[in-house]
Amino acid sequence: MRRADDASLVVRLGGAWRLAGAVPPPDAVARELDGARVPRLAVDGAGLGEWDSTLVAFVAEIAEACRVREVPVDVRGLPAEVRRLLDIAQEGPAPADEPEAPAPTGIERIGARALRRQERLREAVGFVGENALALARFVSRRARFRGQDLWLLLQQSGAEALAIVALVNFLVGIILAFVGITQLRFFGAESFVADIVGIAVVRDMGALITGVVLSGRSGGAFAAQLASMKATQEIDALQTFGISPVEFLVVPRILALTAMTPFLTLFADVAGVLGGALVGTTMLNQAFAGYVRQTAAALSMGDLLGGLVKGATYGLLVALTATLRGMQAERAAARVGEAATEAVVTGIVAIIAACGVYQYVFFLFGW
Amino acid sequence: MTVGGEVIGVRGLTMGFGDRVVIRDLDFAVRRGEVYVVMGPSGCGKTTLLRHLLGLQEPVAGEVRYGGEDFTGAPRDVRARMLRRVGVLFQGSALWTSMTLAENVALPLEQFTRLPPSTIRGLVRLKLSLVGLSGFEDYYPWELSGGMQKRAGLARAIALDPEVLFIDEPSASLDPPTARRLDALVLRLRDALGTTAVVVTHDVATILGVGTRALFLDGAEQRAIAEGPPSELRERGPASVRAFFAGGVAET
Numbered sequence: 001m002r003r004a005d006d007a008s009l010v011v012r013l014g015g016a017w018r019l020a021g022a023v024p025p026p027d028a029v030a031r032e033l034d035g036a037r038v039p040r041l042a043v044d045g046a047g048l049g050e051w052d053s054t055l056v057a058f059v060a061e062i063a064e065a066c067r068v069r070e071v072p073v074d075v076r077g078l079p080a081e082v083r084r085l086l087d088i089a090q091e092g093p094a095p096a097d098e099p100e101a102p103a104p105t106g107i108e109r110i111g112a113r114a115l116r117r118q119e120r121l122r123e124a125v126g127f128v129g130e131n132a133l134a135l136a137r138f139v140s141r142r143a144r145f146r147g148q149d150l151w152l153l154l155q156q157s158g159a160e161a162l163a164i165v166a167l168v169n170f171l172v173g174i175i176l177a178f179v180g181i182t183q184l185r186f187f188g189a190e191s192f193v194a195d196i197v198g199i200a201v202v203r204d205m206g207a208l209i210t211g212v213v214l215s216g217r218s219g220g221a222f223a224a225q226l227a228s229m230k231a232t233q234e235i236d237a238l239q240t241f242g243i244s245p246v247e248f249l250v251v252p253r254i255l256a257l258t259a260m261t262p263f264l265t266l267f268a269d270v271a272g273v274l275g276g277a278l279v280g281t282t283m284l285n286q287a288f289a290g291y292v293r294q295t296a297a298a299l300s301m302g303d304l305l306g307g308l309v310k311g312a313t314y315g316l317l318v319a320l321t322a323t324l325r326g327m328q329a330e331r332a333a334a335r336v337g338e339a340a341t342e343a344v345v346t347g348i349v350a351i352i353a354a355c356g357v358y359q360y361v362f363f364l365f366g367w
Numbered sequence: 368m369t370v371g372g373e374v375i376g377v378r379g380l381t382m383g384f385g386d387r388v389v390i391r392d393l394d395f396a397v398r399r400g401e402v403y404v405v406m407g408p409s410g411c412g413k414t415t416l417l418r419h420l421l422g423l424q425e426p427v428a429g430e431v432r433y434g435g436e437d438f439t440g441a442p443r444d445v446r447a448r449m450l451r452r453v454g455v456l457f458q459g460s461a462l463w464t465s466m467t468l469a470e471n472v473a474l475p476l477e478q479f480t481r482l483p484p485s486t487i488r489g490l491v492r493l494k495l496s497l498v499g500l501s502g503f504e505d506y507y508p509w510e511l512s513g514g515m516q517k518r519a520g521l522a523r524a525i526a527l528d529p530e531v532l533f534i535d536e537p538s539a540s541l542d543p544p545t546a547r548r549l550d551a552l553v554l555r556l557r558d559a560l561g562t563t564a565v566v567v568t569h570d571v572a573t574i575l576g577v578g579t580r581a582l583f584l585d586g587a588e589q590r591a592i593a594e595g596p597p598s599e600l601r602e603r604g605p606a607s608v609r610a611f612f613a614g615g616v617a618e619t
Contacts, residue, residue: 232461242446242479
């Protein structure tokens with residue numbers, strides 16, 4: 001960098017300018033421009049070696065610094081290729097495809113989100129209503145869907161979930177038994193662990209854990225399936241044939257999960273009790289048959305049926321929230337993952353909330 | 368192919384998303400037997416118009432009529448009945464991925480006719496052979512090339528012998544020879560089945576190849592700026608329409 005005779009600034013660039021190498025920052029030039037008045041700036045590239053876009057970026061920065069300070073720039077000393085790239089870069093943005101709306105302010109964004117919330121709540125209420133109508137059509141055998149889809153869904157959300165549901169509940173049974181024994185030991189009442197595990201598992205934990213597992217497993221899958229069908233316009237295709245997507249896609253999923261969850265809960269109860277029995281027989285040296293008899297004595301038929309009803313409710317809630325989130329997804333592939341995540345979160349929250357309501361109601365009625 | 372009376376009528380249609388208007392005050396009629404092309408640059412509202420014609424999106428103002436019957440204001444079951452006379456080939460073909468080609472074509476037949484399974488099987492074979500896909504009945508959509516998926520989508524669209532066939536961007540993501548073959552297939556099916564077709568596209572070769580009449584949407588002006596036979600629009604249309612044709616020809 002040097003001053004020419006007429007006080008104009010000449011920036012001489014030399015050597016190699018590579019992305020892989022070191023590049024000087026353009027600040028020095030800007031500082032020089034801010035010093036004594038500069039009538040014009042010339043860039044001289046006579047000594048340039050190899051160069052790539054780092055050079056162009058450097059010159060573009062200098063040119064911008066000059067433009068702001070209204071100093072004319074002369075880049076004729078640079079290779080033609082560099083000048084061509086500079087020309088393209090300085091053309092300015094391409095015309096937008098769509099007229100751009102002004103960016104919303106913070107308050108507008110909050111308002112828009114609130115309105116969106118309201119909109120989604122209205123969608124949810126409408127969705128439940130639409131499902132009720134579609135279920136009525138199903139009962140009167142007028143719903144349009146394929147029987148084979150329902151069988152497949154029953155298999156996918158029922159039989160195929162059995163192993164994971166049993167495993168998780170078995171482990172929960174073990175945990176409950178451990179906690180039970182360590183606490184009951186203070187009162188010398190550890191022999192009651194079979195009662196505690198049995199009641200906890202059969203009345204609540206079996207259904208609850210099953211619901212949570214299904215929310216992650218079937219709920220996420222339902223939402224992803226529907227959202228991706230939306231992205232590929234498969235749902236539009238159904239609608240244009242006059243086939244209601246709720247009847248064709250949502251009702252079979254809700255029926256399948258609601259029907260299968262009580263059965264899975266039954267297996268979950270057995271697995272949970274077996275988990276407890278494993279701890280009871282090894283830590284307390286109880287006989288397996290005795291443990292099972294003690295569990296059976298502690299439980300009533302009402303406990304079992306109550307648990308199964310809860311299971312069916314959780315299945316219904318998981319299926320409803322998951323299909324709702326899937327149908328609410330926007331028509332884009334990127335929304336599939338979001339829909340699945342939201343479905344799992346909403347499903348689990350709904351289950352836990354319902355569990356709380358059940359506790360309160362059962363407590364009120366002394367069940 | 369003789370061109371007859373009005374099949375689709377659009378009156379004062381204004382389309383938009385929220386506060387943003389895409390196209391305003393659209394008026395046009397599609398006549399029986401013609402291939403009506405809706406064209407314009409990307410983002411001008413072509414696909415949005417198609418979604419309005421199919422009732423997938425509600426208009427800000429105006430109405431759509433099918434065969435003189437109000438579609439926009441009709442209750443849902445009436446709409447569904449009217450749409451049963453319509454077939455759609457979506458841009459990405461939108462075949463139901465969990466079903467085979469035969470099941471895709473059979474589903475509308477199973478849902479809306481009381482035909483015995485053997486008759487439906489025969490119909491499915493016929494429709495697939497019309498689009499050159501006989502022997503592919505048991506393939507799943509993802510086992511086929513893009514061009515074959517489009518043809519399968521076309522077979523599903525003509526499953527119920529529709530009066531009107533809607534085709535969204537037929538040449539999208541197809542190589543030029545495959546796209547031309549699809550254009551030729553559309554014309555042949557139109558002649559053979561006597562359907563009316565509405566084609567939404569920005570592909571100049573398709574427009575000139577299949578269009579009886581064309582409507583040019585201008586996104587910047589938010590309205591339709593020209594209507595007429597494509598070759599006439601190319602020669603004597605407004606400047607921006609001629610530039611669109613010229614640019615398209617230069618590209619392909």
